Amino acid sequence: MKIGLDMMGGDFAPLEAVKSLQLYLSGTTSPANLFLFGDEAQLQPLLEEYNIPLEAVKIVHAPEVIGMHEHPTKALKEKQQSSIAIGFGYLGKGVIDAFISAGNTGAMLVGAVYSLKAMEGVLRPTISTIIPKENGGTGLLLDVGLNADCKPENLNQFALLGSLYAKHILGVDNPRVALINIGEEEGKGNLLAQATYPLLKENTAINFVGNIEGRDVLLDKADVMVCEGFTGNIILKLAESIYEITDRKGIHHEYFDRFNFENYGGTPVLGVNKPVIIGHGISQSRAFSNMITLAEKMIDSNLLQIMQESFQS
Template sequence: MRIGLDVMGGDFAPKAAVLGAIETFKALPSDQHLVLIGDSNQVKAICEEVGFDANNFELVHTEDVIGMGEHPTKAIVKKPNSSIAVGFGLLKEGKIDAFSSAGNTGAMLVGSMFTVKAIPGVIRPCMPTMVPKLTGGVGVILDVGANADCKPDVLLQFGVLGKLFAENIYNVENPKVGLMNIGEEEEKGNLLSLATYPLMKDTELFNFIGNVEGRDLFNDKADVIVCDGFTGNIVLKLAESFYVLTRKKGMKDEFFDRFNYEQYGGSPILGVNAPVVIGHGISSPEAIKNMLLLSRDLITSGLIDKIKQAFQ
């Protein structure tokens, strides 16, 4: 197994990425290898600084970097030797089994769609994230930012993708799938949710339990919550703020500690032909480590093949 990492992506790159890779290396068995893509001279310097042998990694040298503020499509085309573009090239050629980056989110989405491409049958790939439950378990919400505008059939597919993600990554048996809405009643909601509800109600693709509200996010009513990426991203950013707010108020709480973005590392792009994970722009070494471990789990679970089977 070979897990690729863009070491030039993120606000604190390359140092945070390299330090995170070092910690990941210590946690991986000998048959799981890390491929670091970026400025190899900087990688070697950081490794030397902390007394770590850079030869433990496979280094792929690149000199171009896609900045966080660059236009995704233009940057991918104009910078074919950037760490993100080279990483997707390696993924397409099968030279790495997964690729992750805390860099330009748009470039990662564009690279996924135009390099490894969407799985046949998937209308719109999406991004899920983990949601901590008050009872101690976890749930999934999707989409959290890849698709600001969606149609009913797209949300129906998100239900399938979320079900498979919850089953194979978080080991949730027959996950309950809910549709995010402003009320539980079938007749509530905007045009999108009103049109989506009957599709989900009639499907046998997953265990649909009806509409759920924002207050149900952290209880056990649903294991998978489906929404468009505009709504999901707002919910995600609000949830991430809980951890910061409790720290600023001097509070120490086990539940709110689970909202620390470092613990889940990143969000995969579900619905493309290879494991791709996007990390938070402010990723710390701990977040990078967990992003790489999530990449590993996507490979070992065989999730991509299971999604392909579901959409045949």
């Protein structure tokens, strides 16, 4: 398999991206073919310094960088020689099988949606995040920011995409799907929640277990939790703050440690035709390495084809 890595994306690029190669290669006996998109003049000395074997990687020179605060659509259009633009070009042509970046999130989302297109039948792609459960399990929350406003049909599709991801990547058999709401009873919530509930209830492709409240998100009430991106992003940022606060105060516990995003690397864009993984802007080597591993899982599990077949049927 061939995995592309944006070496210039993120606050600590390209150093942490190069260090991640050392971490990834030291932990596998059958590494993927890695395509490194970035400024060759900056990458070559770092690859030599960290003893990255040149036969394990292929540098694709990309002299331009899309900054973290640039307008996504404008930057992609004007910076055709950027690491993100060239990476999506390689992905779209099938030269690589997956593309990873911790760079400009908006540019990655625009590239994923407009360069690759959504799967046939998918109204809107979505992004998710891992939710550590109190009992040691793992939950999935989506959408977490790509779609701030949604229609009931969108949430119904997110439920299916999340279920397939939970089953084939997280290893959850028959994942329980819940709708995040302000009450457990059917009929609760705003107009979106009230209209979404019957769609989820009638969806035979998922295991819908009803509504859950905010206090249930970290408990073992559901495996896949669905909401629009406005609510999901607030929950995501609140979860991130839990780790930041406990870390600053020196509170060390294995449960709170699971809120460290570096453990998961990044989030895939679900609903597009090829694996695209977006990392946090402050990603360091462990996060980059875990994103490569996640890309491998998505390719090995044939997840994208499974999703495509689910929506075609």
